[in-house]
Amino acid sequence: MAQLEVTGIETAYGMSTVLFGLSLEVGEGQVVGLLGRNGVGKTTTFRSIMGLTPPRTGSIRWNGTEITGKPPHEINRLGIGFVPEDRRIFPELTVWENLDIAMRAGRRASTWTLDKVYELFPDLVGLRDRKGGYLSGGQQQMLTIARSLMGNPELLLLDEPSEGLAPLVVRDLRHQIARMRDEGLSILLAEQNLGFVLALSDRVYILEKGEVKFSGRSDEVRDNPEIIKRYLTV
Amino acid sequence: MLNNPTILFVQFMNGLSFGLTLFIIAAGLTLILGVLRVLNFAHGAFFMIGGYVTFSLVNWLPASFPGAFWLSVIGAAIVLGAMAWVIERTMLRRLYDRDHLPQLLFTFALVLLAEDLVKVAWGTSVLSVSFPPGFKKAVDLGISYYPSYRLFLCVIGTVIAVALWYVVNRTRMGRLVRAATQDREMLESLGINVGRIYMMVFVAGVALAGLGGGLAAPATSLTVGMDAEIIVQCFIIVIIGGMGSLPGAFLGALILGQLNAFGVMLVPAFELVLIYLMMVAVLMFRPWGLLGHKEVQ
Numbered sequence: 001m002a003q004l005e006v007t008g009i010e011t012a013y014g015m016s017t018v019l020f021g022l023s024l025e026v027g028e029g030q031v032v033g034l035l036g037r038n039g040v041g042k043t044t045t046f047r048s049i050m051g052l053t054p055p056r057t058g059s060i061r062w063n064g065t066e067i068t069g070k071p072p073h074e075i076n077r078l079g080i081g082f083v084p085e086d087r088r089i090f091p092e093l094t095v096w097e098n099l100d101i102a103m104r105a106g107r108r109a110s111t112w113t114l115d116k117v118y119e120l121f122p123d124l125v126g127l128r129d130r131k132g133g134y135l136s137g138g139q140q141q142m143l144t145i146a147r148s149l150m151g152n153p154e155l156l157l158l159d160e161p162s163e164g165l166a167p168l169v170v171r172d173l174r175h176q177i178a179r180m181r182d183e184g185l186s187i188l189l190a191e192q193n194l195g196f197v198l199a200l201s202d203r204v205y206i207l208e209k210g211e212v213k214f215s216g217r218s219d220e221v222r223d224n225p226e227i228i229k230r231y232l233t234v
Numbered sequence: 235m236l237n238n239p240t241i242l243f244v245q246f247m248n249g250l251s252f253g254l255t256l257f258i259i260a261a262g263l264t265l266i267l268g269v270l271r272v273l274n275f276a277h278g279a280f281f282m283i284g285g286y287v288t289f290s291l292v293n294w295l296p297a298s299f300p301g302a303f304w305l306s307v308i309g310a311a312i313v314l315g316a317m318a319w320v321i322e323r324t325m326l327r328r329l330y331d332r333d334h335l336p337q338l339l340f341t342f343a344l345v346l347l348a349e350d351l352v353k354v355a356w357g358t359s360v361l362s363v364s365f366p367p368g369f370k371k372a373v374d375l376g377i378s379y380y381p382s383y384r385l386f387l388c389v390i391g392t393v394i395a396v397a398l399w400y401v402v403n404r405t406r407m408g409r410l411v412r413a414a415t416q417d418r419e420m421l422e423s424l425g426i427n428v429g430r431i432y433m434m435v436f437v438a439g440v441a442l443a444g445l446g447g448g449l450a451a452p453a454t455s456l457t458v459g460m461d462a463e464i465i466v467q468c469f470i471i472v473i474i475g476g477m478g479s480l481p482g483a484f485l486g487a488l489i490l491g492q493l494n495a496f497g498v499m500l501v502p503a504f505e506l507v508l509i510y511l512m513m514v515a516v517l518m519f520r521p522w523g524l525l526g527h528k529e530v531q
């Protein structure tokens with residue numbers, strides 16, 4: 001049994017259906033990539049899992065328990081953290097306050113504390129008392145990941161973390177995500193940056209128009225220009 | 235008149251105690267507006283019921299009972315908080331995701347219900363609550379004597395302002411409340427039951443209105459229409475200060491208190507005009523209020 005099992009979900013915004021029977025799995029401690037061009041439904045998949053835009057049909061099981069229909073805060077407390085693509089820092093709260101409100105003890109042996117989160121993102125230490133709204137894009141991205149870690153999730157949904165960041169910052173971020181993986185965190189990683197995903201993930205799913213069009217090991221994609229051309233190049 | 239320092243001082247003190255009492259009520263209104271995004275028309279009605287409940291409790295407790303008045307005021311705050319809890323859990327929470335119009339209609343319906351409730355339960359004649367023991371006299375402030383209960387209102391209004399500032403800015407609950415005003419969905423995704431925060435803010439805000447009603451009762455008289463005047467004044471305070479801003483409500487209440495006191499003295503019967511002019515002037519230069527933020531969505 002995989003840690004997260006999404007089976008045949010259909011999700012709509014009002015009248016327009018966006019996901020058409022999407023299925024995917026994430027195993028414990030795995031990094032799984034979610035690839036696809038703009039608008040294929042990556043963010044919607046995350047919103048469905050988090051309960052922010054619950055699916056109309058299909059099932060989402062977390063450690064074997066059905067979680068569809070539960071409110072987002074309960075889903076988070078069960079161990080799923082969400083890092084949205086637009087970052088959503090609380091702009092009027094300081095960096096420390098942003099971290100503090102998300103703090104919750106986890107059920108795993110290795111837990112993220114404020115010190116450990118600062119150690120992974122040392123840039124945040126000096127910014128502790130600055131308001132979130134005054135951070136740069138890269139700093140906001142660090143803070144939004146750090147904030148999710150404070151809730152000690154077992155699975156992290158990372159939505160396009162490298163988007164809009166300078167190459168050096170992206171490199172740091174890749175190391176940081178690798179460290180999180182090494183700490184035993186499962187990660188579902190949506191990205192447009194193919195190299196970034198392939199460097200981190202064990203498996204990938206490629207979406208098109210709200211459906212999974214390809215799933216397989218990361219090296220299968222790396223060695224297959226046909227797939228890359230068909231589903232990923234713009 | 236204007237060159238008589240004693241009169242000026244007394245008017246200033248009247249403005250201060252009136253303003254600081256209004257702050258207690260407006261603080262609840264602005265909190266509910268800032269966090270729940272609901273403009274609570276019924277806030278004045280909750281203030282009124284707070285006064286009437288205090289009246290009943292004071293008369294129900296034996297006169298010799300120590301601290302009868304203070305217990306009654308706290309009792310009024312608790313009764314109003316409980317009312318708010320029932321209203322929020324059974325009705326208001328269903329309206330958060332709706333437009334402003336159903337919310338306005340709902341809180342307006344509460345106003346009508348509250349006024350009828352007061353008529354049925356307490357009648358239409360004017361009632362009054364006497365000053366608590368120890369606060370019946372005036373104290374010497376050097377320049378002039380001043381009623382000790384009004385002085386007490388200044389102190390309690392300030393204490394409540396400082397306490398609210400502390401809770402909002404220095405406690406985890408306050409951090410959660412501020413985060414809830416900024417991004418409800420994100421806060422939910424971080425494992426916080428935002429619905430419960432909304433409920434607590436509504437209960438606290440309405441309890442403050444009830445507390446204000448109880449505290450104001452000895453300094454005013456209880457009538458069925460007293461809610462209308464208060465809600466207008468609180469709206470003005472919240473608009474001048476900036477919607478959802480507690481420091482703004484504090485500043486707005488102080489300004490309104492002084493305008494009211496000196497307006498009565500300088501342009502009797504037109505003091506309301508003065509207050510409206512002030513509001514227009516503020517809105518012309520800072521449409522989002524003195525200490526409010528421009529909404530960026």
Ligand SMILES: Nc1ncnc2c1ncn2[C@@H]1O[C@H](COP(=O)(O)OP(=O)(O)OP(=O)(O)O)[C@@H](O)[C@H]1O
Nearest residue numbers: 013016018036037038039040041042043044045085
């Ligand atoms: N709130 C919304 N209301 C209506 N339609 C929406 C909404 N959000 C997204 N959509 C539509 O749903 C589809 C999938 O969007 P989604 O954001 O899930 O894609 P994505 O893969 O995350 O894209 P991107 O790479 O641009 O982030 C798009 O066609 C988009 O226009």
Ligand SMILES: [Mg+2]
Nearest residue numbers: 042043044085
């Ligand atoms: Mg997206």
